[in-house]
Amino acid sequence: MRPVRRGDSPQATDFDDYRRALPELVYRLGCYCSYCERRIVTMLAVEHIEAQNNVPLLEGRWTNFLLACVNCNSTKKDKLVDLSLLLFPDRDNTLWALNYQPDGTITPSAAAIANGLNVAALDTLELTGLNVPVRVTLDENGKQVALDRASQRMEAFGEALTMKLVIDKAPSNPDLRWMAVRAAVAHGFFSIWMEVFQGDPQMRNALIDAFPGTRASGCFDTNGDPVSPAPNPDGLAGGGKI
Ligand SMILES: [Zn+2]
Numbered sequence: 001m002r003p004v005r006r007g008d009s010p011q012a013t014d015f016d017d018y019r020r021a022l023p024e025l026v027y028r029l030g031c032y033c034s035y036c037e038r039r040i041v042t043m044l045a046v047e048h049i050e051a052q053n054n055v056p057l058l059e060g061r062w063t064n065f066l067l068a069c070v071n072c073n074s075t076k077k078d079k080l081v082d083l084s085l086l087l088f089p090d091r092d093n094t095l096w097a098l099n100y101q102p103d104g105t106i107t108p109s110a111a112a113i114a115n116g117l118n119v120a121a122l123d124t125l126e127l128t129g130l131n132v133p134v135r136v137t138l139d140e141n142g143k144q145v146a147l148d149r150a151s152q153r154m155e156a157f158g159e160a161l162t163m164k165l166v167i168d169k170a171p172s173n174p175d176l177r178w179m180a181v182r183a184a185v186a187h188g189f190f191s192i193w194m195e196v197f198q199g200d201p202q203m204r205n206a207l208i209d210a211f212p213g214t215r216a217s218g219c220f221d222t223n224g225d226p227v228s229p230a231p232n233p234d235g236l237a238g239g240g241k242i
Contacts, residue, residue: 029213031044032188033071047072086120086124087117091232092239106153132148135147157189160197180193190207
């Protein structure tokens with residue numbers, strides 16, 4: 001889950017209609033679901049971290065907004081959110097807290113476990129349905145098609161690994177690196193690209209800079225490695241757990 005900073009609210013008061021925050025959120029965070037990290041070109045919605053039905057006061061509050069796809073939004077619904085017991089990309093180093101596997105699964109990282117956040121990481125995956133296993137769907141030729149979030153992660157992993165193989169053959173070719181970053185931006189799944197390009201500070205820094213709002217999170221050092229705990233520069237409640 002890509003750590004982000006949305007920054008100060010573009011207006012002095014809460015939003016009368018939360019949907020009007022969408023353009024500014026997309027500008028600052030990119031056109032990606034804040035949870036599953038897919039690039040969503042239609043139906044991307046303003047997500048309330050704490051559901052408006054549970055905390056009506058926060059319905060128009062900028063600091064309560066992220067972006068979410070239909071799948072993550074409908075899974076999360078009106079579930080109660082305790083910011084001190086869950087991990088969120090606007091306040092924790094969620095990249096450092098989760099491991100992305102080539103088979104599409106996401107698990108708590110060793111760092112999360114070492115920091116006593118195993119349950120928080122698992123509950124975060126449960127909240128958003130990111131722990132749902134790959135659903136095998138075959139087309140009429142028996143070829144697997146990626147229709148769900150988990151299988152789309154598998155697909156992204158394959159795409160990133162392919163780009164890495166190409167770059168490894170000509171590591172000093174800047175055009176290949178540029179193409180890889182453009183592919184990452186086009187596909188989304190920042191965390192998977194960061195995982196695949198571990199040990200390549202140049203690529204990791206390029207990825208951090210290419211996805212809006214990521215560098216500003218303060219969750220990465222100059223080598224593109226995670227900084228933990230998240231500095232939580234906006235002082236958000238419950239932030240900086242990892
Ligand atoms: Zn999503």
